[in-house]
Each structure stands twice: as C-alpha cells, then as structure tokens.
Amino acid sequence: MKIGFTARALVSACALGAAGLLALAPVSASAHPGHDPDPPRAPRATPPPALLYRSGTQVRPHADAPALPRLSARSWLVADAGSGEVLAAHEAHRPLPPASTLKTLFALTVLPTLPAGVPHTVRPEELAGIGPGSSLVGVAAGRTYRVADLWRGVFLSSGNDAVRVLAALNGGWRATAARMQEKARALGALDTRVLSPDGYDTPGQVSSAYDLAVFGRAGLRNADFARYCGTAEALFPGAGGPPYGIRNTNRLLTGADGVARYPGAIGVKNGYTTEAGNTLVAAARRGGRTLVVTVLNP
Template identity: 75%
Template sequence: MTIGFTSRAVVSTCVLCVAGLLALAPAAGAAGTGTDPGAGGGPRAAVPQPALLYRPGTQVRAHAGVPRLPDVSAMSWLVADAHTGEVLAAHDAHRRLPPASTLKTLFALTVLPVLPQGIRHTVHEDELAGIGAGSSLVGVAEGLTYRVSDLWRGVFLNSGNDAVHVLAELSGGWRSAATRMQAKARALGARDTHVLSPDGYDTPGQVSSAYDLAVFGRAGLRNAEFAQYCGTVEASFPGRGGSSYPIRNTNRLLSGADGVQPYPGLIGVKNGYTSNAGNTLVAAARRDGRTLVVTVMHPQTGGGFTVYEEARELLDWGFAAAGRAEPVGSLDALRVRSQPAPTAPVALPAAAVPAEDAGARWPETGAIAAAAALGAGAVALALRGRVVPRERS
C-alpha cells in the first residue's frame, strides 16, 4: 500500500502559501525564481535600444577580425551572453513563431518555485485528461505514485506532456498555469509570448520568439533546480510494481544521440518539435569563463537534426566574437524592474558553472528556498492528519 492524498486540496493549499511568500519576497517580487536581475558591475558599452532587434533581417555589429556569421537557415535565431544579457547577433529576434516544447522552459520557471521536489503524489485519471494526440510522453500512469522531482525529469529529459499535465494540476490547474506563465513572461520582458497550452503543444495563437526563449533559458540557468534538470543526460523513471526504466535527454546536442556530436561545455537547456513549429532549440554552453545562450527556431533546410548543427555554429561564432562585437540589444531591455539591479557582478549557480564560479548566488535563492521549505512543512503537517491508504494499481 502507498500513502496518497485524500485530494489535491492539500497540495493546492501549499502552492498558494508558497506563491504568496514568493510574491512578498523583495528579491523575487516581480517574476519569482529565474528572474534575471541584470548584469550589474562596472561601466559597459552602451546597449542599443530594443528597436534594433525589432528590425527584420540579421543584426550584428562585429569588429574587424571577427569571423563571419554562419549561414543559418532558421526562420529566427539569437546569440546572447548569459551573464550580461547582451545580444551579440540575431535574425528576426522578435518574430512570433510556434515554440513547441521549448515553451516548457517558461512552464518550469513558473511552477518550479511552488512545488517542493520531495512531494509524493499519486496520479489521478483526470490529471492525464486532455493530452494532445501525438504528444511526447514519459509514461506517467494513473494510480502510480511519483515524486515531483521524477515528474520534472520527465519534463526536461523526455519532454513528457503527461508530466506537465500532472505538475500543472498540482500547482493550481491547467488554465491557472497558462495564466501564471503569461504573467511570468511579461515580468521577464518576454512580450512576444502568448501562452495557451503550457506543454507547448500546437495550439492556434500560441507563439513565442527567439528573443523570449533566450530570456527564459537565461533565467532558468539562475535557478539551481532548473539548471540541474536541463543538464541531466540520463535518469531512471518509476514504473509499475516498484520497477523503473531509463530515460535519456532528447536534446541531442547534450546527449550526443543519433549521430549528433555533443557540444563541449553544453549545460542545457531544452529542445522541441511539432509539425507546425518545426524543430526549436534553446541551448547554453560555457567556455573559458563565458556562458552563451542561443535560440534556433524552425530551420528551413536539412533534416530534423539541422537545429543542433545550426546552434553549434552559432555557439562557435559567439565564443569567437564575444568581447569583439558590439551588442545589438539586451535580454534585459524589456524586463519589469521592481528594484534596482545589484551593484556587484553576479554568476550562474554552481549547478550550471564550474566550481570556481560557484561563490556568487542570486538574491532570490534564499527567499525561494525558505518558501519551498515552508511549503514542504505545510504539506507534512497537512498530511499528518489527512492521509488515507490507497492500493497501488
């Protein structure tokens, strides 16, 4: 027998408590965990106004000696410095296109802070209702009990829409998740994104952009849990009868599957595909103390793996051009600021960077950790008096 919740009210109550705490946290008030608080530090070159990135075509301001941009067929793409937010080059950065499963980055930014990883939940039939035909699945089954951390691995590695549906229900419901994702996008300055289906499933009117997806990927790397999940290559997923089975990250630039060579220094983030969106990818890599994030949306030539090769070429160019190209925009340009940016340089969390960069931490980390701990405590207290035995199916 396993212990199950009498209803999802316990988890929903916890979610509301934690969400309230996050809203009050001074460091995370506007956008919660994953919000990029800006670069900070000493004087930098002036960043052009965001209007430059709204111009059609390719935008780049490289100095002499910088390699030419690669010939990229994607309908939209962008290369940015993950630390400073400076956009080094872009093509139709704000073009609104279907994002496919790269939208799960925004889902994670929205829901991760309000669901402690250790919560165990037995899946109900209604939580798996409404999954779109042809969806990618990790194998979540009715009647089985999962930790929240298991479900997140299903989201990041297998792009499991079934795992997204369960996590959305646990955090307040499908429509609520979409609404909160929309608010999160606006707080981060991602104004091209329109959320209708939190799992990224093709839905008329659901769009994002290379700019917005880079914003989400960059913000995600500042959340230690997000960074851990998106950089995991292999894991085990619970099955029936106490068994488990292996799952492998479908981001081939990370895993090296299907003949795609893994990119040295890659630290995530998320790939996607639908028939309408084509192949999409947000990828981040670190080299010589610098972290870049690239977005590639819907390559127009080659096969299904072209998205990885074009991302590879853009990363190579970005590392060669970094420090020798004037920025053409900033990932912070449209972000809602609820307080002044920190005055000291900041770094990615230890989960996403080598040990020598692990000393700095984002201000919101403490607030989120405290809120998550309180939420876990609330669940534990609630469960102490509100549990019933449920047979494992």
C-alpha cells in the first residue's frame, strides 16, 4: 500500500489500525535523482503494513544501498511523494506533539474555503487567545488584509495571529479544529488529535511522522499550498505604514543563518514548541522525483 487520501476503502477500524495508508518499500541505492514515480510500476513484494507500527527503525535496503545515517529524532519517515511508498521510517506512528507542522493540516482544511483575493478587516476579537510565546507575523486589528497575505503569514512566519484570523473566517476556532480532525480521518491519518489549529502546545494534541507525511504529500498536490509553502520571501502589509519583508523560517529552503540551502528543496513546514522540540515536514525534488521527509524532536 501507499500514501492515500481517503480511509473509505479500508474495511474496519481493525484494518485501519493494522494497515494505514503507507507501505514500506525497498530503498533504492540512491535517494537522489531518479525516474518519474508517476508511471505504473510492477507490483513488488513488501513486508506486512503493520511493520510501520513496530518500534525502532524499519527499512528494507537493497544490498548496495548506503547505511542509514544515525538520527537523534524520536520519530522520522522518508517517503516517495509521487508513489507514496515509504523508503524508511523510525517509530512512524508514535504520537508526539507536532508544533507548527500541524499547520499543514490547517491549510489542507481551510485553503479550499477561502478565496485568496478576498479582503478582510481584522477585528480585535479575532486575535484573542493567542498563546504566550507564539510566533507572529504582525497582524493588526483594524487593518485590512487579503486572504493570500494571511496565508503567507502562516507559511513563512508561522504566524499564529494569521491562523487565528483565518480560523475566524472559517467558522471559529473550535469549528476549525473539528474540521481539521475530520480532514485527518478522511486522509487516513489516524494518529492525529487536533485541539489547537495553530499547533500550540496543548495537552493531548498529537500527530505522528506518518500522518504528517500524509499531510505534506496531500499539500504538495494542491497548487496554492505548494506555492505558499515553497515561498522563501515575501512582503507583508504593515500595520500603519509600508509593507515589510518576511522570510520563511525553513532555513533548508532559504539558506539563512548559516544553514546551507538544501538542493531541490520545495518546502513544506517546520515548527518548534517547548513540548514538541523541533519538528519538520520537508520535501525536495531532484531529477523528476520528489521525496517527503518528516522529523519529530531531534
């Protein structure tokens, strides 16, 4: 099996728990340039899907493949974004706080409901409840923004203020959390529990490397999502003056602050909170092949 975007085809809750929508596939000798994953492939033997639920690192490398690097992350997964095949994983279904990588699910849920060009004047109550220490892009009450401006604030600056306003436009904070939960289930992401749509540390809110890979892959298939998550720099409307520059916090994409830009990087979303540590959903494209990677708490 491969990453899918619906759980309807699975027969029962037991089947969902045992299988999920990702399958572990052999690792090729090179994880860099490769053939286009879209054309159909001949079936290949794979271990039982339940393997992804086992503890430890799960991988079936070819004999000439390089050894896996040692990683300190509590959970991680590498998958082919085109075919959905998992190349390697470690504790793929371990429930962990996702931090702002949960904004991938927020975008998948809310992007289709709000046209990008619609203007909105922010009301003070829409900015209420932002958690202490939250990342902000600088949304100001009384200022009019286009929906596209707010999305750039979400993807580049990880702005919880922008998330609050977009959630208000989507029916409110609790309604958005409920819709995100429904979306996760529809995508077959069963490890995720949504309580705070911005990913802010909240007791009981968790996701997994598996689920975040599903969100990342689904997002890359949405043109708006892909454009926002791959934007390195943009201008954001000023509260009472000219617009100011914002830069994507994903340094693998921007090459900022001493981190070399990763060749072929195309986004997706990084995050950090006290409970989650650093979290990352990333994707890179080389030679017509795209890989999606999730890393939780290195």
